[in-house]
Amino acid sequence: MLNLQASSITSRLSLAVSYSLNRGSLLSVSIQYQSIRAQKFSSHLNKRCLNSCASYRGLATMASDSSKYKLNHTMIRVKEPNRSIKFYEFLGMKLIRKYEQPEAKFDLYFMGFDSPKSLSHGKHFSDREGLIELTHNYGTEIDPDYAVSPGNVHPHKGFGHTCISVDNIQASCQRLEKAGYPFQKILNDGSMKNIAFVLDPDGYWVEIIGQNDLDETKNIQETNLSSYRLNHTMIRVKDPVKSLRFYQDVLGMKLISSLENKSANYNLYFLGYTGENSSTHQAPNENLTSLASREGLLELTWNYGTEADPDFKYHNGNDDPKGYGHICIRTAIFLLKGVTYFSI
Numbered sequence: 001m002l003n004l005q006a007s008s009i010t011s012r013l014s015l016a017v018s019y020s021l022n023r024g025s026l027l028s029v030s031i032q033y034q035s036i037r038a039q040k041f042s043s044h045l046n047k048r049c050l051n052s053c054a055s056y057r058g059l060a061t062m063a064s065d066s067s068k069y070k071l072n073h074t075m076i077r078v079k080e081p082n083r084s085i086k087f088y089e090f091l092g093m094k095l096i097r098k099y100e101q102p103e104a105k106f107d108l109y110f111m112g113f114d115s116p117k118s119l120s121h122g123k124h125f126s127d128r129e130g131l132i133e134l135t136h137n138y139g140t141e142i143d144p145d146y147a148v149s150p151g152n153v154h155p156h157k158g159f160g161h162t163c164i165s166v167d168n169i170q171a172s173c174q175r176l177e178k179a180g181y182p183f184q185k186i187l188n189d190g191s192m193k194n195i196a197f198v199l200d201p202d203g204y205w206v207e208i209i210g211q212n213d214l215d216e217t218k219n220i221q222e223t224n225l226s227s228y229r230l231n232h233t234m235i236r237v238k239d240p241v242k243s244l245r246f247y248q249d250v251l252g253m254k255l256i257s258s259l260e261n262k263s264a265n266y267n268l269y270f271l272g273y274t275g276e277n278s279s280t281h282q283a284p285n286e287n288l289t290s291l292a293s294r295e296g297l298l299e300l301t302w303n304y305g306t307e308a309d310p311d312f313k314y315h316n317g318n319d320d321p322k323g324y325g326h327i328c329i330r331t332a333i334f335l336l337k338g339v340t341y342f343s344i
Contacts, residue, residue: 066252067275068331071296073110073131074162074233075325076204077148080141081109083201084134090179091164091206092225093132097125105138115226119295126330129273129296130230132162135325149323150203151315158314159324160234160301161197161205165292169196169210171223176208204323207234211292232270232297233327236314239307240269243300247271251329253298257291265304272297298327 078084085095088111099108112131114121120128140146151159166172173187173196184197184205196208209231210217237243247253253271260267270291291297306312317324 065275066273066331069252069273069275070127070129070330071233071253071272071298072126072128072328072330073133074327075133075135076159076202077135077137077322077325078140078202079136079143079146079148080201081107081134081136085109085111087181087200088132088134090176090181092228093230096128096131102138107136107138109134109136113226113228113230117226119229128330132230133325133328147321148202148204149315149317149321150205151317151324152205156315156321156323158236159317160236160299161207162233163207163209163231163299165209165211165229165231165294166223167211167227168217168220168223169194169208169214170217171221172208173198175223202323209292229293229295231292231294232299234299234301235324235327236301236303238302238312238314240267240300240302241307243302244269244271247298247300256294256297267302267304269300269302270297271300 089095092113092115093111094114095109096112096114097108097110099110101107110125110131110133112118112120112125112128120130125131149156151157152161169187173183176198177183177186182199184199185195187193187196194210194214197205198208200206211227211229244255248255248271252273254274255269256272256274257270258267272294273296318326
């Protein structure tokens with residue numbers, strides 16, 4: 001089932017696309033337009049029926065060239081924005097854009113990397129990959145009982161993590177530890193010695209991966225924040241066949257790499273846009289180490305057997321308890337004929 005909703009926030013328009021697969025995870029995908037005429041769109045929308053979007057491929061035929069698409073941002077809700085901004089700034093991000101919505105009692109903060117070495121340096125916020133949108137609903141910061149759902153604790157598993165790739169993973173983790181930020185997994189824990197998970201102020205997992213082999217950086221004490229990338233966002237999926245079909249056939253992504261881990265009963269699928277306007281335009285089918293230099297990837301995690309369980313479903317983050325909200329794809333598609341836009 002596909003449900004489409006149009007909404008306007010100040011000078012932008014987004015179209016939220018949601019789908020449910022066998023009562024599984026309901027994932028929100030915000031398709032963002034660089035140029036809008038919201039009033040004309042709303043009027044036109046009321047005149048047209050969207051039931052023609054009955055199938056994935058039916059919707060895909062209305063899409064424009066996906067080489068111009070970008071996985072723009074991942075939205076998460078936060079309790080207290082100042083402490084969240086401080087955390088992401090400590091990781092080298094800056095506040096790219098802020099939307100204040102006092103009448104609706106929420107604000108949006110778009111965080112991203114913007115150093116001269118960043119892949120999106122100096123670009124408009126809608127022309128980027130690798131942003132995090134922090135959504136703050138007024139009053140949560142003073143509510144002692146309010147807490148977000150980070151997505152990694154049963155029965156509310158669904159969203160997994162965001163991932164930042166760094167030049168020197170040892171030095172980066174030491175810097176975070178010294179600053180007092182807690183870790184879900186330190187670098188030397190477990191069988192995977194090349195990744196770590198730090199916790200943001202709301203308990204969201206932020207994976208840290210290295211852009212270089214551990215042996216290359218083990219004796220180096222410094223880390224360069226200007227080299228950091230928001231590499232990927234991970235979500236769990238119930239049925240990989242259906243999810244891969246959705247992201248590839250409808251949203252135009254390419255399968256960049258995949259990893260089978262039969263001993264642990266899960267597979268990972270890394271998707272992204274590979275057009276010349278994307279930071280992931282290099283040749284597909286790369287190994288996982290080379291993926292670390294990219295931004296704007298989506299990681300789908302499939303745990304074996306979930307697809308065969310009719311009662312299984314993941315928490316979507318938009319039902320209570322809320323946490324993760326959506327991913328957003330920047331595109332210039334015209335879903336409806338006759339709709340005209342002007343640049344903002």
